Amino acid sequence: DGGITQSPKYLFRKEGQNxxxxxxxxxxxxxxxxxxxxxxxxxxxIYYSQIVNDFQKGDIAEGYSVSREKKESFPLTVTSAQKNxxxxxxxxxxxxxxxxxxxxxxxxxxxxxxx
Amino acid sequence: xxxxxxxxxxDCAEGRAANLPCNHSTISGNEYVYWYRQIHSQGPQYIxxxxxxxxxxxxxxxxxxxxxxxxxxxxxxxxLRDTAVYYCIVRASFGNEKLTFGTGTRLTIIP
Numbered sequence: 292d293g294g295i296t297q298s299p300k301y302l303f304r305k306e307g308q309n310x311x312x313x314x315x316x317x318x319x320x321x322x323x324x325x326x327x328x329x330x331x332x333x334x335x336x337i338y339y340s341q342i343v344n345d346f347q348k349g350d351i352a353e354g355y356s357v358s359r360e361k362k363e364s365f366p367l368t369v370t371s372a373q374k375n376x377x378x379x380x381x382x383x384x385x386x387x388x389x390x391x392x393x394x395x396x397x398x399x400x401x402x403x404x405x406x
Numbered sequence: 407x408x409x410x411x412x413x414x415x416x417d418c419a420e421g422r423a424a425n426l427p428c429n430h431s432t433i434s435g436n437e438y439v440y441w442y443r444q445i446h447s448q449g450p451q452y453i454x455x456x457x458x459x460x461x462x463x464x465x466x467x468x469x470x471x472x473x474x475x476x477x478x479x480x481x482x483x484x485x486l487r488d489t490a491v492y493y494c495i496v497r498a499s500f501g502n503e504k505l506t507f508g509t510g511t512r513l514t515i516i517p
Contacts, residue, residue: 331509333506333507333508333509333510334507335507336505349504350504379447394452394455397451398449399448400447400449
């Protein structure tokens with residue numbers, strides 16, 4: 292049963308703490324993405340990775356970091372430098388980077404609340 | 407610098423066709439029109455995409471005007487499970503893979 296998993300579904304952290312959100316896919320996809328969604332808003336791209344051991348900043352990368360050591364995994368760390376980290380975080384993957392048809396598959400999301 | 411314009415909300419009666427419009431007047435020749443939807447508190451789901459011809463799949467139909475400046479997503483027989491936010495996105499067929507999500511249309515299916 293292929294797909295993208297994100298854990299945990301809900302996460303609470305104290306202000307000033309770093310927190311890492313997990314994203315795993317077994318679709319054999321090369322490209323992976325992290326988005327942030329605030330209430331009533333669309334998705335904004337944080338980081339993306341076209342291939343293992345490579346990643347690029349998206350539109351709102353400040354205060355976040357990622358790694359891509361394995362094809363299946365693309366964890367996102369929300370650092371204490373992120374001024375407003377409370378949000379809904381979505382991970383996605385696609386077969387590749389280029390091409391006219393690259394449906395992105397999304398995980399169920401992690402709702403992070405910083406107290 | 408939104409590339410698409412959608413109405414913020416729409417209602418549709420259950421069993422009727424839901425027609426969701428999208429304006430993309432600045433679309434360029436190499437940009438596709440994609441539709442995704444997001445059911446509350448879930449990740450977005452791909453629906454359909456097209457370049458200039460009308461497209462149909464098991465979920466929906468996509469009608470793109472001849473000048474490509476607007477399109478309509480059609481859900482032929484809407485059910486309560488189709489209640490969601492629908493995003494219309496234009497994206498080039500090569501290079502940058504980014505999907506730029508606007509605020510979409512909140513479609514509510516009325517029983």
